[in-house]
Amino acid sequence: MTGALIVGVLLPVLMISMVFDVLGLIDNPYFGFLLYVVMAPLLVFGILLFILGGLFFHGKEDIGTYTVEYLKEQFTRPGRYTRIRRLLIFTAVSTLLLVFVVGVASYSSFKYTSSARFCGLFCHNVMQPQYTAYENSPHSRVSCVECHLGAGADWSERSRFTGLKQLASVVTGSYPKPILSPINDLRPGRETCEKCHLPEKFHGSRLYSKDHFLNDETNTHVKTIILMKVGSGDIQGTKAHGVHWHVSGIQQVQYRAVDQQREVIVAVRKREKGKKDVVYSLIPKTGKNAQPLPEYKSGAGELRTMDCIDCHNRPTHIFLSADEALDKKLLANIIPSYLPYIKRQALAVITGKYTSREEAGVGISRGLQNWYREHYPDLIRKNPDLFERAIQGTIEAYEENIFPEMNVTWGIYKTNLGHKNGSGCFRCHGKLQENKSGRVISSDCNLCHIIFAEDEKHPDILSSLQCLLRM
Ligand code: HEC
Ligand code: HEC
Ligand code: HEC
Ligand code: HEC
Ligand code: HEC
Incomplete structure (x- = not known):
């Protein structure tokens, strides 16, 4: 009944x-x-x-x-x-x-x-940082499950199971803040990313122009011009080369890290079809800065086969540094670069300590108003709209990247796609050495990219290219 x-x-x-x-x-x-x-x-x-x-x-x-x-x-x-x-x-x-x-x-x-709305909005507080970053990323039209699960019942089932555990931790409030990265049992990138991207196809090199704004009075706009050797895995007889050499079909790079973040890499093995394995290990530092090697027995730590996510760990949850976040707003003219010292002052208020987003909004707004009232009272009286835009832009730069409720502050989620302070590529390059020959994995500045200009106002290379384009 x-x-x-x-x-x-x-x-x-x-x-x-x-x-x-x-x-x-x-x-x-x-x-x-x-x-x-x-x-x-x-x-x-x-x-x-x-x-x-x-x-x-x-x-x-x-x-x-x-x-x-x-x-x-x-x-x-x-x-x-x-x-x-x-x-x-x-x-x-x-x-x-x-x-x-x-x-x-x-x-x-x-x-x-399986929808992004369910994943991102239902556990609103917990997923807010990842969902916000995702919405602002190149993958905002790719649903969460396409990267986190991919096709097939196997991974779907596994995640329903771990999902139950996670649901319990949300209900009891016992989940870690911030959510830990890397994810231990993420499906290998080779099975998810490669549904849309073909490593064999990344061809040749790409010219990137990175815009920065300096901390001076005029917020000088400078550019770094890099030719990145994106390269490719092997396709139809082309030898694997450049950055994507690591994921070509003919060889594998395997490594062991001793920490949860996979930042301290102690051993790397290069396996190539028809060749003997080459093993590299961490070089002990000597002299003044000598540090003992991290404790590890051979076989300690998880053995991982390098895939897309070891470099592209932030393809969609891209949390910028304070500097980058402001540069982006200045470049888009959301924060007007016309305001003197705005980069320096915005940086000072945006990196302050706030316990909530509301508090940050008030703090940023007050901080900027106080400073400009004291130093440029006429300027902001004559241009109230301009100044208001600068405040709003700075608050946006904060809100897109920082979530105090989840303890997500500047620099919590680091990208491995570069080498700031010996991280990213430099976890291996320049740090590990072949056991027999003593050859170090190269950190030659021209191995991965050619830098045509670094923080220059008018890079010659751009003028030359413009001449070429006009021809
Ligand atoms: C383009 C692929 C992609 C999409 C789409 C995607 N993610 Fe992720 N996600 C990743 C990768 C890669 C990582 C980092 C894994 C690692 O480092 O182990 C990650 C990590 C995470 C983490 C762990 C914390 C962190 O930032 O590292 C959470 C939580 C998360 N994703 C939630 C989501 C949610 C919710 C969505 C949808 C709104 C989503 N993801 C969409 C690829 C993706
Ligand atoms: C459902 C298809 C799909 C999946 C799955 C996917 N991507 Fe993408 N990815 C795209 C598309 C489409 C673009 C181009 C977006 C654009 O330029 O607006 C892109 C762009 C990129 C870019 C260039 C970003 C930029 O700044 O221009 C990188 C790097 C990338 N993807 C890496 C990954 C990685 C790593 C994964 C796996 C974790 C992944 N993608 C999974 C569709 C996908
Ligand atoms: C050794 C690190 C590394 C690995 C492994 C790696 N990538 Fe990349 N990838 C890079 C770098 C560096 C760039 C240059 C982009 C940049 O500077 O922003 C790049 C660029 C890309 C781009 C943009 C290409 C373009 O033409 O603009 C895509 C898409 C991409 N990678 C997808 C993948 C996928 C899919 C995998 C896994 C099969 C993968 N990558 C593995 C480091 C790596
Ligand atoms: C887990 C360790 C590891 C990490 C992390 C790593 N690499 Fe490598 N990389 C290697 C090894 C091993 C080689 C082969 C060295 C050799 O044979 O001398 C290599 C070779 C290369 C090569 C030369 C490929 C060729 O044409 O022969 C490039 C370019 C490169 N890496 C770029 C990068 C970039 C860019 C990053 C960061 C985004 C990166 N690597 C991160 C281990 C790593
Ligand atoms: C193993 C590969 C590799 C090597 C070796 C390497 N780089 Fe890089 N470098 C990268 C990657 C990847 C990026 C990030 C590009 C991006 O942000 O998209 C980068 C970015 C940079 C940038 C631009 C930073 C920015 O955002 O403006 C500079 C400058 C730079 N490298 C200098 C150097 C110098 C100097 C050396 C020699 C000591 C060097 N690199 C060696 C891979 C490498």
Whole structure:
């Protein structure tokens, strides 16, 4: 009876709600949750309860299921014939309807729990940093599950299982703040990234221009021009070369790190088809700065095969440094570079200590107002709009990258796609040495890129290229 009651109530409600959802009439992430994570499973529960009840009390009390003998008996009695026919039609139609609704609901549940909205918004506080960074990234049209799970039931199942553990930690508030990186059991990039990117195809070199603004009065705009040797894995006879040599099909780079962050790499092995393995290990430092090698026995630490994520650990959750975040706003003219010393002053207020985003907004706004009122009172009185834009731009730069509630502050999530302070590429390059020959993994400045200009106002290379383009 309870089962029948649940089904009787939920079926029409669920059907109407699903029509609303399909037509997109209700725009609320909790609506989908209620529909597909609460009501749909409850309906299935009701159906199961109904069937179980029928089986359990079958023959007892006043419950009978359709057995052949029962039907035969009913059909032979003329008075009961029409009634039983109606009952049969009703059962058939309602079963079909149920199967249809449950089918559509299961499919929608699957789609809904795989959507970026569900992942990013449902656990709002927990996922806010990653979701915000994702929304501002080149992958904002790629759903979370395409990188975090990929296709196939195997990883889907694994994640539903770990997902339950994570749900429990959210409910009890025992999750780590910030969420730890790297993720231990992330699906290998070779199976997810390569659904869209083909390593064999990254060809040749790319010219990058990186814009910076200096801390001087005019916020001087300077450029670093780098020719990055993106290279490729091997394709149709081209030898693997350049940065993507590490992920070509013919060889593998494996490494062991002794810390959770995978920052202290102690051993690297290069395996190439038809060649002997080459092993590199950490060089002990000598002289004044001598430090003991991190403790490790051979075989300690996880052996990882290098893939996309060992360099591209921030393809979509890109948290900028304070400097980069402000440069981006200045470049887009959201913060006007016309305001004297705005880079320096914004940097000073944006890196202050705040306990919440609201407090930061007030702190940044007050900090800038106080300084400019004291030093450039006329300028901001004459250009109130310009000044207001600068304040808003600075707050945006903060809010896109910093989440005090999750302890995500400047520099918490580091990128491995470079070599600031010996991190990223320099975890191996220049640090590890071949055991026999003593040859170090190269850190020659021209191995990965050629730098044409570093923080120059008018790089010659750009003028030359412009001449070429005009020809
Ligand atoms: C383009 C691929 C991609 C997409 C899309 C993506 N992620 Fe990630 N995510 C990654 C990678 C790579 C890491 C870092 C893994 C590592 O270092 O082990 C990561 C890490 C994370 C982390 C751990 C904390 C951190 O920043 O390292 C969380 C939480 C996370 N992602 C949530 C999400 C959510 C929520 C979405 C969707 C809104 C999403 N991700 C979409 C690739 C992606
Ligand atoms: C569903 C397809 C898809 C998947 C999966 C995917 N990407 Fe991408 N990726 C794209 C597209 C499309 C672009 C180009 C975006 C643009 O330029 O607006 C891109 C751009 C990039 C770029 C260049 C970014 C830039 O700053 O211009 C890098 C690097 C990259 N992806 C790495 C990765 C890595 C690493 C993974 C796996 C963790 C991954 N991608 C997974 C589709 C995908
Ligand atoms: C050894 C580190 C490393 C590994 C491993 C690596 N990449 Fe890259 N990748 C780079 C660097 C460095 C760049 C240059 C981009 C830059 O400077 O922003 C790059 C550029 C790219 C780009 C942009 C290419 C372009 O033409 O603009 C894509 C897409 C990309 N990588 C995807 C991948 C994928 C997919 C994998 C795994 C199969 C992978 N990378 C493995 C370091 C790496
Ligand atoms: C886990 C260790 C490790 C990391 C991290 C690493 N590399 Fe390498 N890299 C190697 C090894 C090993 C070689 C081969 C050295 C040799 O044979 O002399 C190599 C070779 C190279 C080469 C030369 C490829 C060729 O044409 O032969 C380039 C370019 C390169 N790496 C770029 C990078 C960049 C860029 C990064 C960071 C984004 C990076 N590497 C990070 C281990 C690493
Ligand atoms: C193993 C590869 C590798 C080697 C060796 C290497 N770099 Fe880099 N370098 C990179 C990568 C990758 C980036 C990051 C590009 C990006 O941010 O997209 C980079 C970025 C830079 C930048 C630009 C920083 C910025 O954002 O403006 C400078 C400057 C630079 N490198 C200087 C050097 C110098 C000097 C050396 C020699 C000591 C050197 N690099 C050796 C891989 C390398």
